[in-house]
Amino acid sequence: MPVLATTNFNIILSVLGGWVSLFGLVSYLCKESFYLSEALISLLAGVALSPHAANFIRPIDYALGSEENLAAITLAFSRLVLGVQLVLAGVQLPSRYLKKQWKPLALLVGPIMAAMWMATSLLVWALVPGLPLLHAMAIGSCVTPTDPVLSAVIVKGKFADHNVPKELQKIIIAESGANDGLGYPFLFFALYLIKFIGSGSSPGDGGARVAMGLWFGETWGYTILLSVVYGAVVGWLAKELLHWAEEHRFVDRESFLVFAISLALFIVGTCGMIGSDDVLACFVAGNVFTWDDWFRLETLDDSLQPTIDMLLNVSIFMWYGAVCPWDRFLHNEVVPIGRLIALGILVLLLRRLPWVLACHKWIPQIDDIRQAIFVGFFGPVGVSAIFYLYITLEFLHTLDVGDQPRSDLKALPEAVLVVVWFIAICSIVVHGLSIPLGKLGFYLPRTLSRSLMSTSSDEPDLVLPFSLGNRVTSFTLRRRPGAGARAGAGAGVESGTGTEEGTELDTVQPDSKGHGVYRIGGSVIPNRHETTGGGILDRRDGSDPTRNTSADIGDAERASFPRNSGPSGGRAIRFPDEPPLTSGQAAEKDAITPA
Known part of the structure; x- marks a missing residue:
């Protein structure tokens, strides 16, 4: 006959795994839209699940009393x-x-x-x-x-x-x-x-x-x-x-x-x-x-x-x-x-x-x-x-x-x-x-005013980012679906050309919901499958737009970094920021790869 095994180990794994999963479902909303840290939210969750409330987390039991x-x-x-x-x-x-x-x-x-x-x-x-x-x-x-x-x-x-x-x-x-x-x-x-x-x-x-x-x-x-x-x-x-x-x-x-x-x-x-x-x-x-x-x-x-x-x-x-x-x-x-x-x-x-x-x-x-x-x-x-x-x-x-x-x-x-x-x-x-x-x-007052003005604006596709004080080098624009170069021009950024000093990422291809995708830490994750014009990143220097990059580093910094010699860098690891292998490099790689 099966018995419900409510041991401390099972309970703590269930609580921790369940909370991380639930928080993960709304983590972007909490951290990037409401600017709430996971520390505060997790602290409140710990209080709610502690012996003072739901009694799912019982620290004194884990410490043998x-x-x-x-x-x-x-x-x-x-x-x-x-x-x-x-x-x-x-x-x-x-x-x-x-x-x-x-x-x-x-x-x-x-x-x-x-x-x-x-x-x-x-x-x-x-x-x-x-x-x-x-x-x-x-x-x-x-x-x-x-x-x-x-x-x-x-x-x-x-x-x-x-x-x-x-x-x-x-x-x-x-x-x-x-x-x-x-x-x-x-x-x-x-x-x-x-x-x-x-x-x-x-x-x-x-x-x-x-x-x-x-x-x-x-x-x-x-x-x-x-x-x-x-x-x-x-x-x-x-x-x-x-x-x-x-x-x-x-x-x-x-x-x-x-x-x-x-x-x-x-x-x-x-x-x-x-x-x-x-x-x-x-x-x-x-x-x-x-x-x-x-x-x-x-x-x-x-x-x-x-x-x-x-x-x-x-x-x-x-x-x-x-x-x-x-x-x-x-x-x-x-x-x-x-x-x-x-x-x-x-x-x-x-x-x-x-x-x-x-x-x-x-x-x-x-x-x-x-x-x-x-x-x-x-x-x-x-x-x-x-x-x-x-x-x-x-x-x-x-x-x-x-x-x-x-x-x-x-x-x-x-x-x-x-x-x-x-x-x-x-x-x-x-x-x-x-x-x-x-x-x-x-x-909030400025946002409400901006929302009212946008209904009669000639640039309805532009969504201005929240900004406080100085702008920084990782400034990007979020666009609604269908927003073109005119939205970038309306925000002071031309299509493919940044007008703001220090800007490395000039345009961001929206995802299916019209937003640039942020990795943890705030840098933009480009869609690596885009390979043609109008792709993810339009760079000032005319370099390959399919290369992955980050808001933390520019081409000059990458170019100055010493890499190993050889057609593929002489390394077994291939990172996303590297250009695709040429046919000769691919053949060489296949030749040394065991079947």
């Missing part, structure tokens, strides 16, 4: 997501980006990050009753780094392509990747002082001198510098090995495309074993791995990496929605809910925005005050904050006396848990809704 096991699972899951995200962030940056842009990046992860830490710590100290300053500094350090997962909402997709200049996108990616790993010095500065000079420490512990020695030697030397060197070495070796394997036709396309993901897993595992900074090592390794731009350009038009990225994002934020201590926001012994709400608002307003405004003139990627406000406001708190939260709890557990916390640390674990989780949730919600609400508030 132990809060310590649940914390360990959440920390490991966060490490995995951050590691993969930061390798991909490093791969996204152009050739030698960290070397070329070290000055603005150093300003962002140096003085500005330190100011963010101190501002947040002072706010926590002022609003959490009875909390010592050192404890507030530990809590403030957890929410100091900007989150690379949530930052993706302003550096990927149609909104970013239309409204955020490319150079600004790159510096945001670089900052969110670098400052995640550099959160360790701020955190352990406070934790070492708590351990050695806190009111519960003993005189024989060594005091501030030992604390500073450990901070410089262990945190900066072993954790930070070792991770930078290790990440650079692993990234360079991986690049050279992949070059060698690809030149000798030892690697197939699938393994080639997934190489960056496997590299992230390797670094997270090995750095975890030696106790170094796996987050920073992953970012450095990703950037060194594509130091010559080879891997980035070869995988530019492939969707595997963004797909893995999306699956991890959906999974981690569903998990956060289920494990978040929602009841402790109302019922805790450290901070009343009114002060907690005030703290969340003030942190989002004062943690980052004033310091970016003060220093934006020295950051060349920020052109004006409007962009400075944009960059200053969008400094989200998310996965990295939860990661450092559980690092803090793990460290505090080592200071227990027997089975009890040290006398001066009884309230700190609950304080850091409640405050960091609440600020992270506030950031996910506020930053997840800022773009759609801003678009609705500022552009």
